[in-house]
Every structure is written in structure tokens, then in C-alpha cells.
Amino acid sequence: MSEFDQLYREVILDHYKNPRGHGLIEDADAEAEGQNPLCGDEVSIYVAFGEDGDTIDEVKFSGRGCAISQAATSMLTELVQGRTAQEVATLPRDDLLDEIGIPLTPVRLKCALLGLSTLKLALHKAKGTPLPEEWAGASSDLDLK
Amino acid sequence: MDFVAVTAERKLDARKLRADFPIFEQEVRGKPLAYLDSAVSAHKPRQVLDKLRNFYETSYANVHRGVYTLSEVATAEYEGARDKIARFINAPASRELIFTHGATESINLVAYAWGLDNLGPGDVVVVTELEHHSNFVPWQYIAKRTGATFTAIPLDEHGELRLDALGEIEQAGNVKVVANNLVSNALGTINPVEKLSAWAHERGAIMVVDAAQAAPHHAIDVQELGCDFLAFSSHKMCGPTSVGALWGRAELLEAMSPFNLGGHMIRSVKLEETTWGQIPFKFEAGTQPIAEAVGFGAAVDYLTDIGIGAIEDHERELLVYALEKLAEVPGLTAYGPAPERRAGIVSFNLEGVHPHDVAQILDMEGVAIRAGHHCCQPLMAKLGVAATNRASFYLYTIPEEIDRLADGLHKAHKLLA
Ligand SMILES: Cc1ncc(COP(=O)(O)O)c(C=O)c1O
Numbered sequence: 001m002s003e004f005d006q007l008y009r010e011v012i013l014d015h016y017k018n019p020r021g022h023g024l025i026e027d028a029d030a031e032a033e034g035q036n037p038l039c040g041d042e043v044s045i046y047v048a049f050g051e052d053g054d055t056i057d058e059v060k061f062s063g064r065g066c067a068i069s070q071a072a073t074s075m076l077t078e079l080v081q082g083r084t085a086q087e088v089a090t091l092p093r094d095d096l097l098d099e100i101g102i103p104l105t106p107v108r109l110k111c112a113l114l115g116l117s118t119l120k121l122a123l124h125k126a127k128g129t130p131l132p133e134e135w136a137g138a139s140s141d142l143d144l145k
Numbered sequence: 146m147d148f149v150a151v152t153a154e155r156k157l158d159a160r161k162l163r164a165d166f167p168i169f170e171q172e173v174r175g176k177p178l179a180y181l182d183s184a185v186s187a188h189k190p191r192q193v194l195d196k197l198r199n200f201y202e203t204s205y206a207n208v209h210r211g212v213y214t215l216s217e218v219a220t221a222e223y224e225g226a227r228d229k230i231a232r233f234i235n236a237p238a239s240r241e242l243i244f245t246h247g248a249t250e251s252i253n254l255v256a257y258a259w260g261l262d263n264l265g266p267g268d269v270v271v272v273t274e275l276e277h278h279s280n281f282v283p284w285q286y287i288a289k290r291t292g293a294t295f296t297a298i299p300l301d302e303h304g305e306l307r308l309d310a311l312g313e314i315e316q317a318g319n320v321k322v323v324a325n326n327l328v329s330n331a332l333g334t335i336n337p338v339e340k341l342s343a344w345a346h347e348r349g350a351i352m353v354v355d356a357a358q359a360a361p362h363h364a365i366d367v368q369e370l371g372c373d374f375l376a377f378s379s380h381k382m383c384g385p386t387s388v389g390a391l392w393g394r395a396e397l398l399e400a401m402s403p404f405n406l407g408g409h410m411i412r413s414v415k416l417e418e419t420t421w422g423q424i425p426f427k428f429e430a431g432t433q434p435i436a437e438a439v440g441f442g443a444a445v446d447y448l449t450d451i452g453i454g455a456i457e458d459h460e461r462e463l464l465v466y467a468l469e470k471l472a473e474v475p476g477l478t479a480y481g482p483a484p485e486r487r488a489g490i491v492s493f494n495l496e497g498v499h500p501h502d503v504a505q506i507l508d509m510e511g512v513a514i515r516a517g518h519h520c521c522q523p524l525m526a527k528l529g530v531a532a533t534n535r536a537s538f539y540l541y542t543i544p545e546e547i548d549r550l551a552d553g554l555h556k557a558h559k560l561l562a
Contacts (some may be wrong), residue, residue, distance in 0.1 A: 038517060041531050041532070
């Protein structure tokens with residue numbers, strides 16, 4: 001497979017062109033906005049919990065991004081469905097990266113992980129789960145109400 | 146003396162000049178490197194690299210310190226570079242040319258050293274929405290610290306400065322600083338700095354020019370521009386990194402407080418009080434990037450030998466060619482003014498394809514372009530995008546590289562749009 005076909009493999013293009021979980025949740029139980037300072041991309045994540053108030057029932061996202069970030073966030077919405085807030089807050093990033101399954105340079109890694117780190121931020125704000133490492137030190141700028 | 150009449154400057158031969166740049170000897174992903182990102186930093190010719198090596202090998206010592214011969218030799222080289230760089234921008238005097246670590250530090254120097262003492266409530270600091278963050282954020286920050294009002298000349302939806310808004314801006318208070326780039330790094334626009342200088346001076350304000358993107362491509366004459374300060378970086382001009390310059394009018398520099406404090410910038414140090422040295426040394430605390438400054442001088446020699454006019458003409462030819470080729474790519478929107486008012490920069494978007502993906506696909510073809518906000522988020526907001534793609538040209542750029550750019554864009558459109 002050429003490098004190109006590897007990076008933009010069918011499943012990535014499919015998630016990019018038909019993103020799962022794209023949209024808003026009105027009155028979401030948890031939400032947050034994340035930015036990629038390298039390119040100015042922004043993503044908003046919305047979470048609705050199930051009746052137990054802890055299991056993720058639905059995740060949606062909106063915002064703009066490259067094929068890698070959009071596809072990764074789309075895959076993420078499927079990956080975390082039915083898991084608890086705590087499980088997702090401590091979800092190793094490799095679980096998502098395995099799903100994406102393509103070699104990523106450090107810059108593109110930031111694209112791929114923007115959705116996950118924003119989801120973890122949303123859970124932190126709503127549930128007090130641990131703040132992901134990439135937000136450490138930025139918390140004074142964050143609206144942590 | 147050569148008596149052949151030369152009416153226009155010589156045309157440059159980019160193919161021949163490329164041979165001066167060792168970086169182009171390599172392949173990227175099995176293809177010759179097509180480097181279309183010179184606006185962010187330019188490559189270095191052998192003439193500059195040899196100068197650096199030769200200086201370290203034969204003439205290096207700290208400057209302005211030793212009585213011994215070697216230190217004198219090094220000092221002469223360092224000061225010689227200052228003279229060349231001052232002449233390059235037609236500065237009235239070399240002592241008005243301060244070595245810094247680059248345009249960013251030059252602008253911070255003015256914002257802190259001039260701004261903290263001269264700004265306060267009721268004063269207005271005017272930048273533009275077209276600034277690089279380095280000529281935006283320092284002013285925003287110093288205005289906040291001093292209680293001054295910070296405002297930006299707005300852009301229209303094409304990214305042009307709306308000078309008709311100046312009347313309104315003036316109502317905000319006492320205009321004290323106007324800061325603008327001579328050439329925009331995001332769009333290539335050559336901005337009407339002379340006009341803004343005159344407007345600033347009529348109001349008793351100082352004019353600060355960010356020439357980081359102009360100096361490599363466009364002849365600069367600080368006396369013609371009528372500005373008070375001008376900042377630029379060596380690394381965009383084929384010189385070493387970590388060195389740049391600030392030019393300022395002597396009377397302003399002399400009245401200013403220092404910026405960095407420490408060794409070498411003093412006249413005398415006592416427990417009760419320290420007095421400052423003369424300019425430019427008052428602003429050159431600590432050991433300077435000495436070899437880099439000497440290399441910067443060699444880069445200015447290199448550009449001067451080729452001729453800045455010839456470089457500008459070459460880039461404009463490439464720009465016109467690139468705009469033609471890009472117009473053939475489906476779904477492509479190009480930003481920026483007409484080629485006559487523009488340096489060799491093309492910013493564009495491909496409908497339905499994110500700039501990161503465009504840049505990635507081009508990289509696989511060995512073509513290096515920039516994708517992002519180019520440190521110009523206020524401009525991006527005006528254009529209604531998060532990011533753009535940017536291809537930029539320099540004296541070593543050849544038309545084949547633009548062909549490869551266009552081919553890559555057709556491919557990106559086919560695959561992702
Ligand atoms: C217009 C403009 N101003 C300022 C800068 C900052 O220059 P430096 O990073 O060398 O300090 C740049 C560099 O990207 C620029 O393009």
C-alpha cells in the first residue's frame with residue numbers, strides 16, 4: 001500500500017465524509033470546547049448520560065477540522081458509547097489510535113486526539129473526573145464552572 | 146568600471162542560484178524538495194554558511210570586551226555587519242541599528258521600553274487586523290498593562306485595510322502608536338505604510354513597522370517610509386536564526402529606558418545607581434548572537450549582490466504564473482490583492498478539503514507548503530476560515546515547483562473534495 005493509501009485509508013475517508021455523531025445535543029449533560037492551536041481548528045463535544053447518570057448514552061460533536069481529526073472524533077463517538085464517565089476519563093489514547101490504525105506524525109497526532117481530549121475535558125467539568133494531561137496548566141484559562 | 150548602460154536591474158537566474166543552497170541536494174520522499182514555505186523561513190546559501198564557519202574558525206571572540214587582537218577582529222566583523230544591515234534599509238546612522246534575536250524581540254523591545262513609559266489611560270494603540278501575532282499581542286498586552294485603549298484597523302472581506310475607518314479610530318482618544326506590517330505574511334499584501342506614517346505623525350504618534358516579511362523581498366528605505374521603528378529577522382533573508390534587527394530613530398532610542406538589563410549595556414554600575422551606555426549598546430545586554438550577526442551581514446551581501454529589485458521581479462513572475470495554474474484547480478479560492486501590490490505569497494483554500502490534508506497530500510509529493518492560521522487569527526476570522534494553505538516563493542523558486550503544487554492540488558481535490 002502506498003503511504004497515501006495508508007493515511008487516507010477507506011475507513012478514514014468514510015468517517016470523514018459521513019461522520020457519525022455529528023451535530024449538537026440540546027441540554028447536554030456535559031460539554032466542552034477544544035482548540036488545536038496549530039491550525040485554529042475547534043471542536044465542541046456534547047454528552048448525554050443514560051438513566052444511571054453515568055453511562056454515556058450519546059456523544060455528538062460539531063466544529064471544523066481536517067480529515068484525520070474529523071474521522072478520529074467520529075470513531076470516538078462510537079468507541080465510548082455505553083461506557084461510564086470514569087472509564088472514558090481514563091481511556092488510554094492508544095485505544096483510539098488503534099481504532100484509527102494509521103501512522104501519525106506528532107503534528108497529526110494532535111489532530112487525531114483533539115476530540116478525545118475535549119471529551120475528557122467535558123467529563124472533568126461535569127463529573128470531576130481527572131483532567132487530562134494536555135489541559136494541565138491551561139486550567140486558569142478554562143471556564144471550569 | 147563597467148560602462149554598459151543598465152536600465153533595469155539584472156534578471157536573476159533561479160536555477161543557477163539554487164546551486165548555492167545545499168539543502169536542495171536532497172530528496173524528500175524520493176522526490177526533489179519543492180520548498181514553497183520561504184515566508185516562514187528561507188534556506189541558507191553556501192556564502193552564508195561558509196562565512197559562519199570561517200568566522201568561528203578564524204575570527205571568533207566575544208566582542209567589545211577584549212584588548213587583544215582577536216577580540217578586535219571579531220568586533221570589527223560584528224560592527225561591519227551592523228553597518229551593512231543599516232545601509233540595507235537606508236538608515237541614517239549605524240548606531241540606530243540594534244541587534245536583537247529577531248523581529249518578535251524587536252517589537253517587544255519597543256512595546257515594553259517605549260510603551261511602558263509613554264502609554265496610559267486615554268491613549269490609543271492602533272494595530273491592524275492583518276498583523277502577525279508578533280505585532281499584535283505585545284501591543285494588546287502593553288496597552289492592557291498601561292490602561293491604554295487597544296484597537297485595530299479593520300479589514301474588508303477581501304483582507305484589505307479599511308483606511309476609511311481611521312476617522313472613527315481617532316475618536317477613541319489620543320493616538321500614540323500605529324503598528325503595521327509592510328508586507329503581510331498571510332496574504333502578501335504590500336501595505337500603505339507611508340500613508341499610515343504620515344497619519345500617525347499628524348497625530349503625534351509613533352509609527353512601528355514590522356518588516357519581517359518585507360525585508361527579504363522588497364526594497365526598504367526607512368527614510369522614505371517615514372517610520373520611527375522597523376523590525377526584521379535574519380532567518381527569512383537567507384541568514385542564520387536567532388538574530389534580527391530593530392532600527393529606531395536615534396532621538397527616540399536615546400530617550401527610551403532599556404529593555405534587557407545586564408552586562409555591556411551600562412555606563413557605570415554602583416550600589417546606589419546604574420547609568421546606561423550609548424545606543425545601540427544600551428539595548429544589547431549580555432553576549433549577543435555574534436556569529437549569527439556576522440552571518441546576517443553575509444546574507445545581506447548575498448541579497449544585495451543579486452538585487453532586491455531582481456528578487457521582487459522574479460517572485461512577481463512566479464506569483465502571476467501560480468495564480469494562473471491555481472485558477473485551474475476546481476473549488477480553489479485564492480485570497481489576497483492583485484500581483485502589483487503583493488509579494489510572492491499565495492494563500493488559498495480548496496473547497497471541502499482541510500488545509501492540513503492539502504499540506505499532507507502535497508508533502509507526499511515532496512512539496513512543502515504551510516497550512517494553518519499563519520499566526521494571523523484575526524485575519525482568519527475576517528476571511529471566515531480557521532486556516533488557509535500558503536505557498537510562498539523566493540529567489541530560488543522555479544516554475545516546475547509551482548507545476549508540482551498544482552498537480553498535487555488536483556490530486557487532493559479528486560481524493561477528498
Ligand atoms: C509579518 C511577520 N512578522 C513577524 C514575524 C516574526 O518573526 P520572528 O519569528 O523571526 O521573530 C513573522 C514571522 O513569521 C512575520 O511573517
